[in-house]
């Protein structure tokens with residue numbers, strides 16, 4: 001029985017900052033961000049958008065198209081949780097009116113947790129054919145203003161439906177994994193911005209990629225040329241180029257020409273270049289972009305996927321694209337969402353990211369910005385109040 005991803009729905013905030021504008025204010029050559037990091041724009045979440053609203057907005061098309069009756073689980077992967085106790089999944093459960101029978105939990109391990117959710121979901125569906133799991137991966141990536149991480153900030157969400165006989169991607173049984181207790185990137189409970197040792201985190205990411213590849217290769221018996229396409233966790237899109245160089249140096253991958261690299265990699269970078277890092281959603285945003293923007297027929301192609309979460313846990317896995325996949329995509333809606341965003345000037349960006357959530361338990365009504373159907377209306381007695389606009 002095939003098990004895997006049946007639907008992919010992407011959502012990002014309606015606001016962005018052009019990194020050329022950030023470069024001008026920071027007095028940096030804009031090519032450092034555009035070429036050196038491979039990033040063009042960063043999505044900025046307005047004050048009435050959080051991971052709950054982004055996740056619910058991403059999942060809504062799936063729920064409307066496929067219903068909720070066969071859902072056993074809602075798994076919410078994030079490292080931008082809104083509560084230390086109540087799962088973001090529970091708020092979404094309410095907003096989407098999921099059945100009482102459908103359990104909902106939140107998962108955390110930096111940017112890796114979406115992949116943990118996917119593996120749990122596939123195992124559940126394999127044991128319960130005919131049932132389905134809804135996964136949401138959503139994050140807001142925040143670093144200190146003027147820090148090296150600032151141009152890699154971003155925000156976004158991907159919702160996935162996992163079931164048997166999936167319409168998009170049937171997952172292979174093999175995986176190559178790696179885990180090590182390191183402090184490359186973290187966010188203490190008292191901070192809204194992450195802390196990171198950037199160069200070290202990049203080295204740990206690249207080392208994990210090679211270790212995972214070797215284990216995946218040994219487990220599957222497959223070689224690099226069995227993977228027609230590659231999607232990776234993308235803290236910034238140029239990291240894939242660094243990954244390919246490392247795989248070439250340490251694991252015998254060929255040095256691909258620019259054309260070969262573009263064919264196998266570039267379609268999957270299209271959305272992440274426009275949103276910045278979306279942490280748990282990043283790999284699945286890349287997969288969505290590959291499906292949506294690649295003009296070739298991907299049917300039968302095996303896609304290699306590399307998931308990385310700082311701290312760190314990583315995994316290489318793969319899946320095979322299913323015939324007729326295009327009928328299950330929302331490519332036009334995704335392109336529209338990205339194209340219709342509103343550009344912020346630098347001061348508007350700084351004003352938004354320096355706003356903090358109220359902490360005094362008072363009554364607050366938040367100004368209405370552009371969002372999807374769900375928004376964060378305010379706070380009341382220490383409770384977040386959501387509404388469907």
Ligand code: CAA
Pocket residue numbers: 029030031032033035036037111148149150151152184185196197198199201202205233234235236277279308309310
């Ligand atoms: N034109 C073209 N390229 C230029 C340039 C110019 N004018 N100026 C600089 N560059 C290049 C540099 O040569 C460099 O390329 P190489 O890596 O090939 O040498 C690139 O631009 C970046 O320049 P720096 O290394 O000087 O950049 P930096 O030190 O200021 O910051 C960073 C880079 C460390 C990635 C930083 O953005 C950061 O800390 N980001 C957050 C952490 C992160 O993303 N880590 C990735 C792995 S961890 C992970 O994956 C989990 C996660 O999601 C966070």
